[in-house]
Amino acid sequence: MKKTLINYLSIPIIGLLISGGSINKVSAQKFAYVDSKYILENISEYKAAQEQLNKISVEWQKEIEARYAEIDKLYKSFQAEQILLSSEMKRKREDEIVNKEKSAKNLQKKRFGVDGDLYKKRQELIKPIQDKVYAAIKDIAVTGNYAMVLDKAGELSILYSDPKYDKSEEVLNKMGYKASK
Numbered sequence: 001m002k003k004t005l006i007n008y009l010s011i012p013i014i015g016l017l018i019s020g021g022s023i024n025k026v027s028a029q030k031f032a033y034v035d036s037k038y039i040l041e042n043i044s045e046y047k048a049a050q051e052q053l054n055k056i057s058v059e060w061q062k063e064i065e066a067r068y069a070e071i072d073k074l075y076k077s078f079q080a081e082q083i084l085l086s087s088e089m090k091r092k093r094e095d096e097i098v099n100k101e102k103s104a105k106n107l108q109k110k111r112f113g114v115d116g117d118l119y120k121k122r123q124e125l126i127k128p129i130q131d132k133v134y135a136a137i138k139d140i141a142v143t144g145n146y147a148m149v150l151d152k153a154g155e156l157s158i159l160y161s162d163p164k165y166d167k168s169e170e171v172l173n174k175m176g177y178k179a180s181k
Contacts, residue, residue, distance in 0.1 A: 029147035029148070030144065030145055030146045030147055031146060031147060031148050031149070031150070031165065032140075032141070032144065032146045032148075032149050032150075032165050032166075032167045033149065033150040033151065033152050033165060033166055033167070034137060034149060034150075034151055034152065034166065034167050034168045034171055035151070035152040035153050035166065035168045036133065036151050036152075036153045036154070037153035038152075038153070038168050038179075039133055039168050039171050039172055040129070040133070041180075042172055042177055042178070042179050042180055043129060043133075043172075043175070043177055044177075045129055046126070046129050049125035049126055049129065050126075052125060053118070053121060053122055053125060053126075056118065056121060057112075057118055060111040060112070060117070060118070063107070063111075064104060064107055064108050064111065067100070067103070067104040067107065068104055070100065071097060071100050071101055071104060074093075074096065074097050074100065075097055078090075078093045078094070078097060132175060133171060133175070136171045136174040136175050137149055137167070137171055139174060140167055140170055140171060140174060144167075149167065152166075152168075
């Protein structure tokens with residue numbers, strides 16, 4: 001319901017923005033759209049970067065899971081032996097388990113956190129490709145005298161789009177790629 005309301009409200013707002021905020025102002029403005037998902041799917045470097053990120057992610061996840069498996073093993077061992085342990089030995093084993101849990105959580109945060117290693121690696125591998133796509137789109141927009149270029153793959157709902165205004169192929173061609181249709 002909320003998303004539908006936002007979509008209905010966004011249409012008049014976009015119309016107002018397109019008109020430059022003035023209803024009396026009448027000028028022909030050109031618009032185009034691209035499908036960034038389609039564009040990226042047709043760039044081999046992007047596919048390779050995604051595969052590399054997936055491989056790294058799987059490796060790091062296995063590393064973290066191995067640590068948690070070790071912690072689980074230590075905990076089960078502690079549970080089985082705690083009756084036989086002195087209070088000092090119990091405390092020592094509990095501390096060891098707690099420290100290993102903290103270490104595993106820190107590693108998980110370091111690898112997959114907001115500014116973690118995976119985010120940094122994604123920035124390193126994907127951002128240059130996205131920058132090239134943006135530069136190609138900007139060049140097409142400037143040379144084609146488009147007032148606005150929308151992204152069909154984004155959150156903005158495009159209720160109808162005439163394929164003749166789709167500039168995705170042109171972006172790929174400008175970057176030296178061919179679609180894999």
